[in-house]
Amino acid sequence: MQLTVNGKQTSIADQETLSVTSLLETLQVSQREYVTVELNGEILDRADFDGATVKSGDAVEFLYFMGGGAA
Amino acid sequence: MQETARRFKFDTLLVHGGTTPGPAGATKVPIVQATAFAHETAEALEDIFRGRAVGQVYTRIGNPTTESLERRLTVIEDGIATIVTASGMAAITTAIMTIVRSGDEILSSSSVFGGTFSLFRDTLSNYGVTTRFVDPTDLTALSGAINGATRLIFIETIGNPKMDVPDVAAIASIARKHGIPLVVDATISTPYLARMKELGADIIIHSTSKYINGTANSIGGAIIDCGTFDWQSDKFPHFASFHRKYRNLAFTARSRKLIHKDFGACAAPMNSFLFAEGLETLALRMERHCANALKLAQFLAGHPKVSWVNYPGLTDSPFHEVAARQFDSRFGGILTFGLSNRESAFRLINSLQLAKNLANIGDTKTLVIHPASTICCDYTPEVKALMGVTEEMIRVSVGIEESSDIIEDFSEALDSL
Missing domain, CATH: 3.40.640.10 (Type I PLP-dependent aspartate aminotransferase-like (Major domain))
Structure with missing residues (x-):
């Protein structure tokens, strides 16, 4: 599957779809307890990480508030 | 985590x-x-x-x-x-x-x-x-x-x-x-x-x-x-x-x-x-702070020169019941007590040998202060009353020293009044 992750083309082998929780694990995203996930421009509820799925062509953004910058 | x-x-x-x-x-x-x-x-x-x-x-x-x-x-x-x-x-x-x-x-x-x-x-x-x-x-x-x-x-x-x-x-x-x-x-x-x-x-x-x-x-x-x-x-x-x-x-x-x-x-x-x-040592220290504060509060409450003692661990404290319930019968390391007046409070602080006179709490060392003339000196008598600060009051942050040494320090200072 081909995703755009934080603006970069990213390939994930042998997967047609993945839950957001599995995607966070597969991509070894840091500080998963704090990360905000935006899927195709929509902010996901943390409670939906297990239920929401990503598929080829989706755009995913991981957002943190730790690094400073504007909200 | x-x-x-x-x-x-x-x-x-x-x-x-x-x-x-x-x-x-x-x-x-x-x-x-x-x-x-x-x-x-x-x-x-x-x-x-x-x-x-x-x-x-x-x-x-x-x-x-x-x-x-x-x-x-x-x-x-x-x-x-x-x-x-x-x-x-x-x-x-x-x-x-x-x-x-x-x-x-x-x-x-x-x-x-x-x-x-x-x-x-x-x-x-x-x-x-x-x-x-x-x-x-x-x-x-x-x-x-x-x-x-x-x-x-x-x-x-x-x-x-x-x-x-x-x-x-x-x-x-x-x-x-x-x-x-x-x-x-x-x-x-x-x-x-x-x-x-x-x-x-x-x-x-x-x-x-x-x-x-x-x-x-x-x-x-x-x-x-x-x-x-x-x-x-x-x-x-x-x-x-x-x-x-x-x-x-x-x-x-x-x-x-x-x-x-x-x-x-x-x-x-x-x-x-x-x-x-x-x-890492918070629990050990707090256990001793609480135990020493209760012992000092009980000693002061029985002393004829002490007008009053305010420590939630004393059973006659108006806050004893709620403190016992929400703090699982542990009452902390701070107490206040009153002498006859401000002059007596100053003389007692000046007579203490072990307890340090300074503006802090929570140290391993026993600390005292006269709040009305120090940390609350900027406030009017009305505001001090609101904050529970009176002229004859001394605040004690009870340390983790051997409790008998703390009590002896206060006992000797009270005797000197």
Whole structure:
């Protein structure tokens, strides 16, 4: 599957779809307890990480508030 | 981290909770005494600034040693995030300024620490934030003082130096009913007496300079976000964009991205290391502080030259019942007592050999102060009365020395009056 992750083309082998929780694990995203996930421009509820799925062509953004910058 | 929290009991969490191995297997976090952090590429630094990646930038915004302490405090208090600050007052200022805007009101306990009273009454009032002070043990008055502009309730778990003990769970219930957060300064009770989240606090404040540090070697503070308050409310439109992105982390996100970052009251990495060291022995020290304070309170209560003793551990204290219930029959290390007048109080302080006369609490050493002439000297008699400060009063922060030595010091000083 081909995703755009934080603006970069990213390939994930042998997967047609993945839950957001599995995607966070597969991509070894840091500080998963704090990360905000935006899927195709929509902010996901943390409670939906297990239920929401990503598929080829989706755009995913991981957002943190730790690094400073504007909200 | 959360696995650890589930597995271990409180005393074990103090030692191990939220810890991660250091370099070469070190069991201590390194003291990263650095101002800024270099990155290989412009893109990597941009990603951190834009919030796309986690990383260190600048110690005012974040620091590995300080973050380690933040993780540990989050686990110990069962919160969702912590911000460690330069002082306890910085923690209060940062937390309050994160919540309120000009035109808003704070409902505060009238028996808060003098520095907090001054912040609320004399400083924040200049920026359009009004504070109403109410006796926190009078739930009817507290409830009645809430109006449409009230944005938070602020209390101390044990009032300093009034030694009153509000019913935290009852006040949390009032706050919840009115859709406002309960901010609790738990410096004197520490998480050893009770974890305030369990009693309904939404935000927990500590002056880590006191019992968490334990040996009086650094100034610091902490804000623990319990993640329990729903910031998606008409009362808090300034949280809307933070709630949309960060949900129950909205308070910490707003604080980190605006108030804490902009006010700049960050912790020194060396101090964060020292607070983490202190945390590990908190339970042992508090056990001794509590035991020694009760023994000293009982001795003073039976002494003919002592007019009164205020310690929630004494069964005749009006706060004994609520303190016993919410603190599991542990009552902390601070007490106040009265002599016949101010002159007697001064003479007693001057006669003490072991106890140090200074403006602090929570040290291993026994400390005394005459609040009316020192930490509360700027206030009128009316305000002092509101704060429970009287001219004949001495405050004692009971240390962890051998209890008979502490009692002998006070006994000899009383004999000299």
